[in-house]
Amino acid sequence: MLSVIVPVYNERRTLAPLLAQVSRALPGVSKEIVIVDDCSTDGTREWLRATFGEQPCSASALEADPSGEIRLTPPGQAPTGHEPGVIVRTAYHERNSGKGAALQSGLALATGDVLVIQDADLEYDPGDWAEMYDLIAVRKVADVVYGSRFYGRPHRSLYFHHYLGNRLISVLFNALYNQTLSDIEVCYKMFTREVKESLRITCNDFGFEVQISAQISLARHWRIYEVGIRYFGRTYAEGKKINWRDGLKALWYLLRYRFERNGGIAYAPRANTGGGDRPASPLPRMPPRSTAVAVTLGLFAVLLAVFAASPMKTSTDSRWTLHTAMSLASGHGGALDAYLPILAQQEFYAIEYPDGLPRSRYPIGTSLLATPAVMAVWWIHPYFAGDLRTHLPVRTEQFIASILGALAGAVFFWVMLSQFQSLPIALASTLIFAFCTPIWSTATRALWQHGPLVLMLVIAMLLLVRARRRPELIQYVSLPLAMAYLVRPTAIVPIAVISAYVLICHREWFVRYVRWAMVIAIPWVVYNFAVYKSPFPPYYAHEAFSQTTQFAVGLTGNLFSPSRGLFVFSPVLLFALSGFALALRDPAQRPLHLAYGAIVAGHSVIVGAASMWWAGHSFGPRFMTDVVPFLVYFTAFNFRLPEAFRSRAQAALSTVIVVFALVSALIHAQGALRPATWSWNVVPNNIDQNVARAWDWTDPQFARTAAYPKAP
Numbered sequence: 001m002l003s004v005i006v007p008v009y010n011e012r013r014t015l016a017p018l019l020a021q022v023s024r025a026l027p028g029v030s031k032e033i034v035i036v037d038d039c040s041t042d043g044t045r046e047w048l049r050a051t052f053g054e055q056p057c058s059a060s061a062l063e064a065d066p067s068g069e070i071r072l073t074p075p076g077q078a079p080t081g082h083e084p085g086v087i088v089r090t091a092y093h094e095r096n097s098g099k100g101a102a103l104q105s106g107l108a109l110a111t112g113d114v115l116v117i118q119d120a121d122l123e124y125d126p127g128d129w130a131e132m133y134d135l136i137a138v139r140k141v142a143d144v145v146y147g148s149r150f151y152g153r154p155h156r157s158l159y160f161h162h163y164l165g166n167r168l169i170s171v172l173f174n175a176l177y178n179q180t181l182s183d184i185e186v187c188y189k190m191f192t193r194e195v196k197e198s199l200r201i202t203c204n205d206f207g208f209e210v211q212i213s214a215q216i217s218l219a220r221h222w223r224i225y226e227v228g229i230r231y232f233g234r235t236y237a238e239g240k241k242i243n244w245r246d247g248l249k250a251l252w253y254l255l256r257y258r259f260e261r262n263g264g265i266a267y268a269p270r271a272n273t274g275g276g277d278r279p280a281s282p283l284p285r286m287p288p289r290s291t292a293v294a295v296t297l298g299l300f301a302v303l304l305a306v307f308a309a310s311p312m313k314t315s316t317d318s319r320w321t322l323h324t325a326m327s328l329a330s331g332h333g334g335a336l337d338a339y340l341p342i343l344a345q346q347e348f349y350a351i352e353y354p355d356g357l358p359r360s361r362y363p364i365g366t367s368l369l370a371t372p373a374v375m376a377v378w379w380i381h382p383y384f385a386g387d388l389r390t391h392l393p394v395r396t397e398q399f400i401a402s403i404l405g406a407l408a409g410a411v412f413f414w415v416m417l418s419q420f421q422s423l424p425i426a427l428a429s430t431l432i433f434a435f436c437t438p439i440w441s442t443a444t445r446a447l448w449q450h451g452p453l454v455l456m457l458v459i460a461m462l463l464l465v466r467a468r469r470r471p472e473l474i475q476y477v478s479l480p481l482a483m484a485y486l487v488r489p490t491a492i493v494p495i496a497v498i499s500a501y502v503l504i505c506h507r508e509w510f511v512r513y514v515r516w517a518m519v520i521a522i523p524w525v526v527y528n529f530a531v532y533k534s535p536f537p538p539y540y541a542h543e544a545f546s547q548t549t550q551f552a553v554g555l556t557g558n559l560f561s562p563s564r565g566l567f568v569f570s571p572v573l574l575f576a577l578s579g580f581a582l583a584l585r586d587p588a589q590r591p592l593h594l595a596y597g598a599i600v601a602g603h604s605v606i607v608g609a610a611s612m613w614w615a616g617h618s619f620g621p622r623f624m625t626d627v628v629p630f631l632v633y634f635t636a637f638n639f640r641l642p643e644a645f646r647s648r649a650q651a652a653l654s655t656v657i658v659v660f661a662l663v664s665a666l667i668h669a670q671g672a673l674r675p676a677t678w679s680w681n682v683v684p685n686n687i688d689q690n691v692a693r694a695w696d697w698t699d700p701q702f703a704r705t706a707a708y709p710k711a712p
Contacts, residue, residue, distance in 0.1 A: 001029075001030045001031065001032055001111070001113055001114075002026065002030070002031050002032070002112050002113075002116065002129075002133065003110035003112030003115040003116070004022055004032065004033045004034065004115075004116055004118050004126075005036070005106035005115060006019075006022075006033060006035045006118050006120050007036050007038060007103050007106060007117075007119070008035055008036065008038065008044055008120045009037070009039070009096065009099070009102070010040045010041060010042040011040070011042075011121055012042045012043045012044040012047055012068075013068065014120055014122045015035075015044060015048075016068045016069060016070050017064045017068075017122065018120050018121075019033065019064070019088075020063050020064040020070070021122075021126045022126050023061050023062035023086050024061075024126075025126035025129050025130075026126075026129055026130060026133055028084060029137075030084035031084075031085075031112075032086075032087045032089065032112050033086060034109045035052075035088065035089070035106075035120075036091045036092075036093070036105045036106045036109075037090070037091070037092050037093065038093045038096050038098070038099070039092075039093045039097075045092060048090050048092075049092075051069075051070050052088050052090050053090075054090070056087055056088065056089050057072070057087070057089075058075055058085060058088075059072040059073055059074065059086050059088070060075050060085050060086070061073040061086065062086055089109050091105050091109060097204050098204035098205040099204075099208065100201065100205050100206065100207060100208030100211075104201050104202075107196055107199070110196070112193065113137070113192065113193050114136055114137055114190060114191070114192055115191055115192075115193065116129060116189070116191075117189050117190075118188075119187045122232060123187070123231060123234055124147070124187050124188055124229065124232070125229075125230050127230075128147060128153075128188065128229040128230060129190065131227045132145040132147065132188065132190045132227055133190065135225050135227070136190060141223065143191060143192050143194070143195055143222040143223045143224070144190070144192075144195055144216055144222050144224045144225070145189075145190045145224075145227060146183065146186060146188065146226045146227075147183070147186045147189075147226075147227060148181075148182045148183040148186060148229065149166075149183050149186060149229060149231040150167075151182070151226075151227070151228025151229075153229055153231070154230050154231075155232075155233070156232055156233040165250075166183065166184075166185050169184055169185060169210075169250050169251065170183060171298060171302070172251070172254050173210070173213065173254055175294075175299075175423065175427060176254055176255075176423060176424050176427060177214060177258065178217070178291060179213075181226055182226065184209060184210065184213050185206075185209050185250070186209075188229055189212060191216070191222075195216065195222055198215070198219060199215055199216075200215065205249065206250070207249050207250060210253040210254055211253060211257055214253075214254075214257035214258065218257075218258075252658045252662075255424060255428050255654065255658060256651065256654065256658075291423070292414075292417060292423070295413070295423065295427070296410050296413055296414065299410055299413055299427070299430060300409070300410040301406075303409045303434050304402055306434075306435070306440075307402035307406060307440065307444040308398070308399050308402040310440070310444070310445075310672035311672075311673060311675075312441075312672050312673060312674070312675065312677075312678065313394045313397070313398045314446045314448075314618070314619070315392060315394045315397050315398070316446070317448070318362070318397065318446045318449075319346065319349065319350075319392050319397075320336065320350065320360040321360070321362075321367050321447040322367075322370065322374055322393055322397055322400075322447070323336055323339050323342075323388050324360050324364065325367040325370045325371045325373075325374040326374055326384075326388055328367060328368065329371050329375050329378065333527075334359055334360075334364055334531075335355075335357040335358065336351070336357070336358045336359060337358055339388055339389050341389050341390050342388070342392065343358060345390075346392070350362060352538070354531050354532045354537075354538075355530075355531050361537075361538070361539055362449070363486060363487055363489070363537065363540075364537075365449075365483060365485075365486030365487030365488070366448075366449055366452045366487050368483075369404065369452045369455075370404075373400045373403060374400075377396060384396075394446075397446055397447050398446055400447060401443065401445065401446055401448070404444075404447075404451045404452055404455050405439055405440075405443055405451050407455055408439070408451065408454050408455040408458050408629075409430055409433060409439070411458045411459055412433050412629060412632070413426050413427070413429075413430040414426075415461045415462045415465055415633070416429040416430065416633070416636055418462065418466055419465050419633070419636075420636065420639075420640065425639045428636070429633070429636040431661075432572055432632050432661050432664075433628065433629065433632045435664075435665045435668065435669075436573075436664035436665045436668060437625070437628045437632065437664070437668065438450070438569070438570075438619070438620055438622060438624070438625040438628065438668065439451075439454065439628060440665075440668045440669070440671070441619050441672045442618065442619055442620065442622050442625055442671070444672075445619075445671075445672065448622070448625075449487050449488040450488070450622065450626060452487045453488045453491060453626055454625065454628060454629060456480040456483050456484035456487065456491075457480070457491075457494060457626070457629050458629050459480040460477050460484075460494070461629060461630075461633070463477045463480070464477055464498075464592060467506075468588075468589075471509065472509070474502055474506045474509040474513065475512035475515075475516055477498060477513065478499075478513045478516045479520065481494060481495045481498060481517070482495075482516075482517045482519075482520035483520055485521075486520065486524055489539070489540045490606055490607070490626055491626075493602040493603050494603075497595050497602065498595060498599075499513070500595075501591060501592065501595040504591070505591050550613075551605075551609050553613070554609060554610060554613030555604060555605070555607075555609075555613075556608075557608075557613055558607050558613060558624055559604070559621075561614075561694045561695050562695065562696065562697045563680070563694045563695075563696070563700050564615065564621055564622075564701075565620075565621060566620075566624040568700070569620040569621055569668065570621075570667070571663055571664055572657060572660040572661040572664045573631045573635060573664075575634075575638050575657055575660070576631040576632070576634040576635045577634075578637075579633075579637035580593070580637075582637040582641070583634055585642065593634075596630045596633065596634070597630075597634075599627065599630055600627045600630050603624075603626055603627045604624075604627070607623040610623070612688070614687060614694050616681075616688060617678075617682070617687065619671035619677055619701065619702075620667075620671060620701065620702065635657070638653055638654075639654060639657070641653065667702045670702045670703075671701075674705065676704040676705055677702060677704045679704070680699075681701075
């Protein structure tokens with residue numbers, strides 16, 4: 001018998017024709033239709049009671065008439081092919097509890113050997129069951145069969161954001177649960193009674209789609225297939241109920257059901273060993289290398305797509321980065337004399353003449369890292385070099401910044417995977433790193449120094465964590481650190497702290513560590529002598545500090561002010577504090593974690609002491625971008641509490657972190673998507689002339705939705 005679970009809420013218009021379609025599907029197979037009304041208010045509830053009553057109702061067939069009523073053909077009088085008949089069971093919720101709750105009630109009533117979920121809105125055609133049922137009941141090669149709306153069968157073209165959300169959820173599900181399914185959110189899921197009995201569904205809303213799939217995947221022994229189906233989607237005007245909030249919840253459920261040690265996952269009681277029947281809590285396993293590489297490539301593609309598609313471009317101080325890179329690529333050593341027309345057009349902004357030639361006053365490191373990309377653009381578009389004479393390639397600059405940001409995300413993923421040996425923790429941490437911090441709203445909007453600096457720091461972190469198993473890697477940490485200093489002078493803090501760490505904890509490698517640093521440092525110093533007649537450019541002097549510095553204001557402003565505060569724009573990073581405490585519990589890694597903590601503290605002191613602590617025209621805590629990798633690293637320790645904590649505490653803490661992460665992502669989305677947030681720097685007046693605006697809670701930068709604020 002095939003049990004058809006039909007959750008219903010306000011589907012009076014479509015329910016009768018749907019039941020007729022169900023009756024006609026799979027002729028020759030007896031069916032049990034379990035209809036669960038979730039407290040409908042449009043007459044569905046009353047119609048069900050009048051048509052089928054409270055007790056199970058048997059018929060040979062169900063037919064719908066033009067008026068929307070159902071005719072029940074008595075047993076023994078069915079048309080040819082319908083002899084097996086239909087049993088209809090109904091259940092009624094006294095309050096609206098959600099589709100997941102209705103499904104739980106339906107599964108409890110179902111008695112069939114094979115079960116399938118069917119929506120009542122006519123978006124799915126029961127005629128597509130034939131291939132699914134054949135795999136399970138006839139050929140017996142599958143335990144679970146998913147339908148897929150993305151396999152080329154006819155489907156209605158509707159909302160792009162729904163399509164994008166479905167594909168994103170499916171990709172993340174596959175990465176977290178090691179599957180290859182294309183449509184996790186599809187209604188059609190057909191499975192055997194054995195699968196049904198293994199499920200423990202607790203989610204009452206649309207999240208049950210993820211919970212069912214999570215439990216099936218984590219069982220590791222069910223045979224899963226997927227077939228293409230047709231899809232006749234509805235618009236919201238036609239009654240569609242799922243919305244963007246359900247999409248955000250789905251992202252949370254993906255993490256929740258992967259992280260929970262036993263919550264939401266079916267299990268069999270253990271043999272009695274004195275510990276009761278509470279299930280074991282195995283630690284997540286390191287995924288196969290091929291899986292990790294595939295996830296890395298997919299993650300890089302997703303990050304690059306989002307970063308590059310985000311419309312905000314904030315090329316200000318970075319405007320000469322690509323011109324300098326092209327000068328380096330063409331053998332002119334960074335001089336900009338070939339670009340005098342655009343320099344004049346920009347009123348020679350941030351141009352200096354240390355050797356009689358115009359050069360950017362900002363460090364050369366970012367241009368060095370961008371040079372390969374600039375050469376690629378030049379090769380693809382030979383006129384690019386000429387265009388630079390008269391134009392600022394803002395879009396190209398933002399795209400290259402997005403590439404560097406996506407690379408940083410991919411490397412950070414490996415930092416977390418190496419540290420925690422857990423794909424879910426690594427993926428969750430990387431998403432926080434990429435979308436809940438200034439990486440999205442600042443570092444990938446233009447070739448600011450912060451993006452390349454963060455890339456160098458996460459490479460250093462990867463070498464440090466890998467050195468636990470391969471100590472010889474310690475010597476190479478100085479390479480990305482030295483390059484970081486060429487990008488931004490504040491890198492002196494991680495250089496000093498990590499060098500001290502290497503000297504104390506890995507003394508046998510320290511000499512080689514210094515030698516590798518010289519590979520980058522010596523050519524840079526030679527270049528500086530040739531251009532500036534000094535080992536350091538003027539930018540590396542103490543010009544960022546002055547007698548007007550107010551350290552207390554600068555430090556608190558960078559952390560807590562409404563328009564520049566790190567913990568205001570990224571509240572999820574508050575958990576770095578508890579994560580730091582958790583990280584220190586591991587004595588083997590305590591020195592490294594103390595070093596990371598010292599880097600965060602030292603950087604905070606430096607930017608707090610800067611005379612322009614608010615970072616000029618920018619979005620949010622730009623100056624704190626440089627320590628984002630360390631803060632997210634510590635935040636991740638909250639995803640793996642010590643065994644002394646109950647699993648409920650882990651689930652509750654993870655839930656709170658995800659909520660804070662969503663808030664953080666929404667805030668940084670403002671900076672990446674809305675021009676009004678950038679206009680905040682000058683409207684109603686210039687932040688550089690009225691620094692008190694950074695503390696104005698009535699007009700926080702991230703809340704700007706229009707270029708001009710509403711008059712009080």
